[in-house]
Amino acid sequence: MTDYYEILEVSREASKEEIKAAFRKKARTLHPDVNKAPDAEEKFKELGKAYETLMDDNKRATYDRYGEDGLQNAGFDTGGPFAGGFGDLNDIFNSFFGGMGGFGFGGRPDPNAPVEGDDLRLDIEVDFEQAVFGTDKEIKFDHLETCTSCGGTGAEKGSQPVTCPTCHGSGQVQQVTRTPLGSFAQIVTCPDCHGKGKKISNPCKACKGHGKIEKEKKINIKIPAGVDNMSKIRVSGEGDAGTNGGRAGDLFVVLHVKPSEYFKRDGNDVYSRLDISPAQAALGDDVVVKTLDGEQKITVHAGVQSGNSIKIKNAGVPFISRPSQRGDHIVVVSVKTPVKLSDEEKTLYRKLYEIQNNKKEKAQQSSIIDKVKGVFNNA
Ligand SMILES: [Zn+2]
Ligand SMILES: [Zn+2]
Numbered sequence: 001m002t003d004y005y006e007i008l009e010v011s012r013e014a015s016k017e018e019i020k021a022a023f024r025k026k027a028r029t030l031h032p033d034v035n036k037a038p039d040a041e042e043k044f045k046e047l048g049k050a051y052e053t054l055m056d057d058n059k060r061a062t063y064d065r066y067g068e069d070g071l072q073n074a075g076f077d078t079g080g081p082f083a084g085g086f087g088d089l090n091d092i093f094n095s096f097f098g099g100m101g102g103f104g105f106g107g108r109p110d111p112n113a114p115v116e117g118d119d120l121r122l123d124i125e126v127d128f129e130q131a132v133f134g135t136d137k138e139i140k141f142d143h144l145e146t147c148t149s150c151g152g153t154g155a156e157k158g159s160q161p162v163t164c165p166t167c168h169g170s171g172q173v174q175q176v177t178r179t180p181l182g183s184f185a186q187i188v189t190c191p192d193c194h195g196k197g198k199k200i201s202n203p204c205k206a207c208k209g210h211g212k213i214e215k216e217k218k219i220n221i222k223i224p225a226g227v228d229n230m231s232k233i234r235v236s237g238e239g240d241a242g243t244n245g246g247r248a249g250d251l252f253v254v255l256h257v258k259p260s261e262y263f264k265r266d267g268n269d270v271y272s273r274l275d276i277s278p279a280q281a282a283l284g285d286d287v288v289v290k291t292l293d294g295e296q297k298i299t300v301h302a303g304v305q306s307g308n309s310i311k312i313k314n315a316g317v318p319f320i321s322r323p324s325q326r327g328d329h330i331v332v333v334s335v336k337t338p339v340k341l342s343d344e345e346k347t348l349y350r351k352l353y354e355i356q357n358n359k360k361e362k363a364q365q366s367s368i369i370d371k372v373k374g375v376f377n378n379a
Helices: 004-008 016-029 038-054 058-075 089-097 129-132 278-283 342-377
Strands: 120-126 133-147 172-179 184-190 212-224 232-235 251-257 264-266 268-278 285-291 294-300 307-310 330-333
Touching: 004 016, 004 038, 004 278, 016 038, 120 133, 129 133, 129 251, 133 251, 212 232, 268 285, 278 285, 278 330, 294 307
Parallel strands: 120 251, 268 330
Antiparallel strands: 133 212, 172 184, 232 251, 264 268, 285 294, 307 330
16 A cells, blocks of 8 residues: 555645645656556555545545545544546546646647548559569549539538637537536537537538538549559549648559459469379470460470479569569479379370389399399308
């Protein structure tokens, strides 16, 4: 249990003025805007308890003589002003400091200040090859534009918005809140104009007083070569219109690249599979493969195995930052066992089998001879 005077960092002789000043100073450091520590709320409750006790002459006297237990024994509630918990710590702080100004917390924006419009997101599909080599694409989307009839004021032509009589244009009003620590002035959004600071008696018919209209727009965008799935393209100023002359937000186009039947992409490299026959694998062959740039002849070397790869350099995906440079195309070889053989093929495979079998037997015999020789040599 921490000493109340230590919590407030005041001397035992501190005056009420000193305690009050100390409380405010400490409370500011525990404000959730500046203090993200998980125990900040707990500390604030402690602070409230210390403050409440020391500001009450009776409680302070009892505390000075008998401590916190003594307060309890004397029948005082020692839970502190926030023992019941409070929903949003921020609200409590705002009620302490919101109306005093100069504390630098939760300052509300001037309702007439320019506000930037919202950014928007649009998801589109592009073909595999379009992502590789880039393309121009027409996109269609909805965004908010400043109403041209009223120029964004929301007031019908010939009329003007008037300053809100309730808040005199500030968009906020002062409200006095009673808390266990006394009454505090709190600044709240003006209920009359909802914080706008202005009222429109004759709303613009085109935008119904909003000052903005949702419009469909079509534009062409350039998709650079080398983009990948989930790449984002920023289209500056095509988000929602701003308020009070603030700039429009941006539109972010998110690309969904359709997979290719033939190619698999890994970064800037592409992979494809080449099926060859056992004869091609054994003897080697020149074969034509499909690349991103069209057909190309490559050489399969004799003795190639399933899973071996053949690299075609600089035939992969261009790098976005330097499109002249590209990744590689990797052709992965897969040796396919034939399943339907003609009679002639069967005859040849049988012949091949016999030859290979003879080779095996000879090899086995020679290894037996070697072993026998070895036995004699070792003897
Ligand atoms: Zn309008
Ligand atoms: Zn108002």
